[in-house]
Amino acid sequence: MTKRIGILTSGGDCAGLNATIRAVALRAHHGHGWTTVGVRYGTLGLLERPVEAVPLDPDRLSAALARQGGTFLGSTNRGDPFAFLMPDGSRMDRSGEMLDGLKQLRLDGLIGVGGDGSLAILRKLLAPSGIPFVGIPKTIDNDVGHTERAVGYSTAVAIATEALDRLQPTGTSHERTMVLEVMGRDAGHIAIAAAIAGGADVVLIPEVRWTLENVVAHIARLRAVGRTSALVVVAEAAGHSDEAADPSADAPDHGVGEWLAKRLARATGAEARATVLGHVQRGAMPTAEDRLLASALGVRAVDLLAEGKGDHMVAWWNRQVIDVPLSKVVGRSRTVDPDGTLIRTARALGICLGDAA
Structure with a gap:
C-alpha cells in the first residue's frame, strides 16, 4: 500500500x-x-544532497494557497536528466543521481505536474525505479494530448482576453491597428480562444497557413465600412508570411508581433502597435476554472x-476526470483542429484567419 508519496512541478510555471x-x-x-513530500525545483531538487524536499502539512495548506499563481515548490524547464548541461558546456547523463535522490526520499509513488515534454522525461526517468508515476497535465499552451484542458490554460486565455479589452479603446482613440502577440510555442489554442472572447478582427495561428496580403x-474591408481601428491576435509560433523580398533584412527584433505591426503599418498606411504579453500570461491569480480543474x-x-x-x-474529458496511459500521451501534442469548433466559430463571426477562406 502506498503510504508516502511525492509531488513535483516541472517545466514552465503557470496559474493553478x-x-x-x-x-x-x-x-x-x-x-x-498518507504523507506527501514536495520536491523542490523540479528534477533539479533531486540532484541536491540532501535532496531539496519539504513535507506538505495539510494543516498549513489553506485555501489562500490555491489563489496564488506560480508554484511554491519551484520548477525548472532546463536540466534534462539524460543530457544535463554542465558548466563547461558538455552534456552528461545524471539520471542515475536523480534516481538515487528519489530513493533517499523513500517514496512509494510520485506525481509529476508538467507539460508533454516534462511528462515524457519524468516517465523515462522513473521507468527503471519501480516507483509508480502519475502525471497531471499543466501548460498554458493547452497542447497536451488526450485532455481537453490543462492546468493554466484558462487563466492564460483570461489574461489575453483582458489585454484585448484594454487595447481596443486605445486603438479606437488613435485609429490604430493593435497587434497582440500571445504565447503558444507550437499551438494556437490561446490565440484562437482569446480572439473569439475578445472580439478580435484577425487571428493568426500556426495551424492555419496565412499571408500578409490576406490580413491587409x-x-x-473594415476601413471601407467605417472602421478606423482593428484588433489582431497572433500566436508566437504563427510564423511570418513570406511577403518580404528579403526575409533576413525584414526579421523582427522581438518576435512575430513586432514584425507584423511593422509590416501592417507599411502596407495600410495606418499606425500599428504591437503588445507582447509574454510571461504575463503565466503569473496571474488562477481563474475559478483553473482552481477547479487543478x-x-x-x-x-x-x-x-x-x-x-x-x-x-489524469485528464479532463467530456466534463469528467479520466485517466489515460502515458504511452498514449508522450510525444503527441494536441494542436488546434483547423476544422474544429473554435475555427468554425471564428470564421462565422467574421474573424479573419489570414487564409483565403
Missing part, C-alpha cells in the same frame, strides 16, 4: 499549480492517511496511486 499541490496533499492525508485586405485532477491522481494504476496521466 499551487491549487494542484494542495489538492494532492489534502486527498492523500484525508482520503488515505481584411483590414481594408483540484479535480490532483484528487484523482492520488486515487490512481491508491489503485496501483501508475504510468497514467
